[in-house]
Amino acid sequence: MNKGMDLLSIHELSADDVEEILTLAADLKAKQKAGIPHPLLAGKTLGMIFEKSSTRTRVSFEVGMYQLGGQALFLSSRDLQLGRGEPIKDTARVLSRYLDGIMIRTYGHDRIEELARWADVPVINALSDLLHPCQALTDLLTIREYKGKNLAGLKMAYVGDGNNMTHSLMYAAAKVGMHFAAATPEGYAPNAAVVANAKADAAASGTTVTITTDPKEAVQGADVIVTDTWASMGQEDEHDARIALFRPYQVNRELVAASGEERCIVMHCLPAYRGEEITEEVFENFADVIFDEAENRLHVQKAIMALVMGD
Numbered sequence: 659m660n661k662g663m664d665l666l667s668i669h670e671l672s673a674d675d676v677e678e679i680l681t682l683a684a685d686l687k688a689k690q691k692a693g694i695p696h697p698l699l700a701g702k703t704l705g706m707i708f709e710k711s712s713t714r715t716r717v718s719f720e721v722g723m724y725q726l727g728g729q730a731l732f733l734s735s736r737d738l739q740l741g742r743g744e745p746i747k748d749t750a751r752v753l754s755r756y757l758d759g760i761m762i763r764t765y766g767h768d769r770i771e772e773l774a775r776w777a778d779v780p781v782i783n784a785l786s787d788l789l790h791p792c793q794a795l796t797d798l799l800t801i802r803e804y805k806g807k808n809l810a811g812l813k814m815a816y817v818g819d820g821n822n823m824t825h826s827l828m829y830a831a832a833k834v835g836m837h838f839a840a841a842t843p844e845g846y847a848p849n850a851a852v853v854a855n856a857k858a859d860a861a862a863s864g865t866t867v868t869i870t871t872d873p874k875e876a877v878q879g880a881d882v883i884v885t886d887t888w889a890s891m892g893q894e895d896e897h898d899a900r901i902a903l904f905r906p907y908q909v910n911r912e913l914v915a916a917s918g919e920e921r922c923i924v925m926h927c928l929p930a931y932r933g934e935e936i937t938e939e940v941f942e943n944f945a946d947v948i949f950d951e952a953e954n955r956l957h958v959q960k961a962i963m964a965l966v967m968g969d
């Protein structure tokens with residue numbers, strides 16, 4: 659990745675960019691564990707705009723900047739003039755005069771695209787309704803730690819709502835040559851344009867993207883099963899209606915066994931809703947993987963920031 663690049667979507671990255679991020683992330687993780695300083699962003703400041711809640715993203719970006727020798731500013735849209743109607747294009751031009759990079763979590767993906775269009779500094783997508791690239795890149799690093807560095811030919815299955823995680827995971831899998839299958843209820847399938855893009859990427863890397871409504875079909879032969887909340891941020895009102903409809907898509911003991919793979923692992927980006935998309939039993943059986951996954955947000959985002967904001 660070049661200095662100054664935005665990270666809005668994994669689809670816009672090359673396979674080499676993804677490899678570079680994962681390699682640097684593993685290196686920075688090792689340095690952090692060994693207590694070796696790595697002040698790659700000394701004197702730099704990241705602005706973090708949040709229009710939605712966050713635990714992992716906020717803390718990992720803020721701590722990550724600190725570990726890289728820089729600092730981060732938490733900018734809630736409740737406090738910014740953005741929340742009172744100041745245009746994104748003005749916010750972008752003002753913040754570019756103070757900051758070395760901007761991270762944003764918001765609703766419509768078009769808000770992030772507009773911010774990136776007007777900002778002179780790199781913009782990092784920290785979740786939109788459409789995509790969550792930092793999480794999906796993190797998931798790749800975590801899968802490497804459990805399955806080995808070469809991910810090509812492995813199978814990732816996603817079961818649940820066709821949402822931002824589904825989209826970024828299918829982009830991520832296609833870039834590294836993993837087969838991807840998603841099972842979502844009728845009416846909750848992933849975005850058709852994203853699926854078409856992912857299929858094109860998969861064809862280039864010699865793999866497949868399959869979309870089905872049958873969870874058992876999706877998980878068959880899976881090395882990794884991933885799930886996510888049935889009602890994302892902004893969909894709170896739909897929660898109760900979704901629960902009944904999504905019940906057959908719960909990741910439980912029976913569904914994990916349907917993979918037929920003894921070494922199949924289960925991942926979840928968190929927060930997790932036990933008894934809904936995942937059972938308590940399966941969650942706790944794979945808690946080591948899931949909390950490694952949460953930790954890896956820190957290392958992957960440090961790598962992304964060092965690459966796009968570093969000198």
Ligand code: CP
Nearest residue numbers: 712713714715927928
């Ligand atoms: N997985 C994730 O993005 O978590 P937060 O919503 O807590 O940031």
Ligand code: NVA
Nearest residue numbers: 821823886890891928
């Ligand atoms: N799909 C979830 C992911 C949370 C990290 C949401 O958008 O709320």
